Amino acid sequence: MLPLLVALLLAAAPIAPAAPTPVATPPGLVDVAGRLPDAVLDIRYATADNFVGRPLYPVARCLLLPEAAARLERAAVALRGRGFRLLLFDCYRPLSVQRALWKAMPKRGFVADPATGSHHNRAAAVDLALADLAGAPLEMPTGFDDFGPAARAWATDGVSARARRHRALLRDAMTAAGFTVNPVEWWHFDAPGAAALPLLDLPLDGEQGAGAGPAKAGPWP
Numbered sequence: 001m002l003p004l005l006v007a008l009l010l011a012a013a014p015i016a017p018a019a020p021t022p023v024a025t026p027p028g029l030v031d032v033a034g035r036l037p038d039a040v041l042d043i044r045y046a047t048a049d050n051f052v053g054r055p056l057y058p059v060a061r062c063l064l065l066p067e068a069a070a071r072l073e074r075a076a077v078a079l080r081g082r083g084f085r086l087l088l089f090d091c092y093r094p095l096s097v098q099r100a101l102w103k104a105m106p107k108r109g110f111v112a113d114p115a116t117g118s119h120h121n122r123a124a125a126v127d128l129a130l131a132d133l134a135g136a137p138l139e140m141p142t143g144f145d146d147f148g149p150a151a152r153a154w155a156t157d158g159v160s161a162r163a164r165r166h167r168a169l170l171r172d173a174m175t176a177a178g179f180t181v182n183p184v185e186w187w188h189f190d191a192p193g194a195a196a197l198p199l200l201d202l203p204l205d206g207e208q209g210a211g212a213g214p215a216k217a218g219p220w221p
């Protein structure tokens with residue numbers, strides 16, 4: 001009787017929606033969402049909510065080198081234990097996107113010149129803030145990609161006590177995991193040894209464009 005019942009129930013079950021086609025991950029990189037399912041993705045360059053005002057990424061993903069992803073996981077575990085989640089703005093950034101950013105704002109100190117590259121182009125940098133356990137963004141000194149003086153990592157003018165506390169919590173967790181601080185951007189952290197790594201122009205969705213050939217590595221050009 002039981003097998004019949006199961007068969008009837010299965011027959012009556014609504015058809016499950018087709019699972020989204022998994023997006024390929026470029027070789028050598030790790031999708032952070034697979035390791036940190038509670039991380040909140042707010043990948044700004046996949047939206048128009050960035051300083052260029054249009055989407056530059058085809059997908060909202062946080063890809064990193066495995067070593068950088070393991071360090072980020074350490075920071076996330078430490079922060080989770082204190083009641084926080086990571087809010088991720090940007091991770092690996094293809095070199096072709098770096099060129100578009102540089103064209104929009106050719107200002108060293110805020111956007112890396114694609115000739116030398118950003119550690120984001122090496123999949124060894126991450127831009128992030130804190131969210132609460134419900135995923136709501138917490139007060140930080142400025143918005144992401146704010147180019148004003150309050151974005152500096154140790155700025156005090158115009159930065160509330162609560163924002164300073166959140167910034168310190170984030171910085172302490174990231175530096176304990178081995179990341180280094182960017183003095184002009186509170187949200188940006190580099191993995192150790194990033195400068196020695198090659199620049200990458202791998203597509204975020206893992207799809208090589210027609211005739212793209214193998215991944216290009218730096219130094220660029």
Ligand SMILES: [Zn+2]
Binds near residue numbers: 126
């Ligand atoms: Zn950054």
